[in-house]
Amino acid sequence: MPKLILYIFRDILRNKIVIALSIFLFAVSFVLFNLEENSSKAMLSILNMALIITPLISMIFAAIHYYNSYEFIELMLAQPISRKKILSSEFFALGLALSVALLAGLGLPLIIYQSGIDGIWLLTTTIPLAWSCIAIAFAITVNIRDKAKGIGTVLLLWFYLSLIYDGLILFTMFSLSDYPLEKITLGLIALNPIDLARVSIMLKMDVSALMGYTGALYKHFFGSVYGFAFTFGILLLWIIVPLFIAHHSFQKKDI
């Protein structure tokens, strides 16, 4: 299995989309650091960009990769090797390749411009987020045979998680602003890995001071060791649960 992961990993690294993602992230972060006088403002822009681009590319690329590897998976399944090992190899290879792409695209500029602890937070949250997005994409694509339908569904889910979900939370908070909703909102945030990543990084940056009482409350929570464990625990769940669903469906699936 390590060899299978290695070969798939190397194959993905040579893929144009992964290389383009790396170059794009690198170029944009570089430009943002140069344009903004204030480096924490630049960090905020990079954060927003990274949290839109990373889930999008991770999900779509994982879906495309799965469908393109279909015949290869079929050939591998004709070998004496279990389905679990094959799907896991594909998952780990994708995760590793995208992690390398993120480290090169985001990590390098962050190191060059000495972004310090904020930069580390950004990377340590974005990378698990990418893994979680791959797992989510697998859980969907394994269950949908048709390529166009599968990629379309993944795209819709990304749209929902990155844009619509935020709107819904804002709407709830706004219409129920007379009630103490802090804890409920926290629960709602945990139901969306992208939101969770965004909120947890933002609250580690200086900008959270601008967010008033709620911001202060969350900063208190996310800043604590408990909050740290909460963020990573939930992100980990967002990797394990979709991956479990993908494995479960893949096991019974007709290839």
Next chain:
Amino acid sequence: MIKIAELSKSFGKLNALKNISMELLGGQLTALIGPNGSGKTTLIKSILSLVKPTSGRIEIQGKNIGNDDNYRTSIGYMPQIGRFPDHIKVYQIFDLLKNIRKIPDHMLDEDLYLEFNINSFRDKAMGTLSGGMRQKVNAAIAFLFNPRILILDEPTSGLDPISSEILKNKISTENKKGKLVILSSHILSDIDEITTHVAYMQEGNLIFNGSFEDLQLKSNEIKLGKAIAYLMRSQQSNITQ
């Protein structure tokens, strides 16, 4: 070697395989024949447990293929379309499969690898190969581990006449050594000389399963193509009656 008992498979409303029972023994070269959508590929995929049957059993060398993956060590499979990750090199594919199968080098069967001269393009990326070259790689892989059962889905499609002849000779030699070969093909004239048994499928039913000689006697034809045409005709008259 392979025993199939009351095997059925349905995809939703479509019954791809209807209660199929057959036994395939070593030394047979069974041509699996039937029109498109007759269930040939589903049957092959069931044997490889790529498709999970709705009901029925498949035994390979006396063992029920349940959730055990190891039985596939005795099978070499050549799919109809073999696509590989684009950036993997030819030698890496061989390396990878050797790593999975874990068979010592001296037990490998590299005849096709040498005869197809795969060494000459071993450093090329799979994505740059032509369809025929990919098919050669697929064929070489199916035979590489000296499996006792060979399952070949349209093996000669996409191959040039010379390579196709090499492959046919190889299939025949391995078959004569006592291996079981299951071969599906549309080009019947291609497999005329090497076939020993015929399994004819139509709409998920196994219409005929027996030796080629029996079929020749039954149909009064020598050529496989004409014998099959006879089967199809008799099938049609059954329906009209």
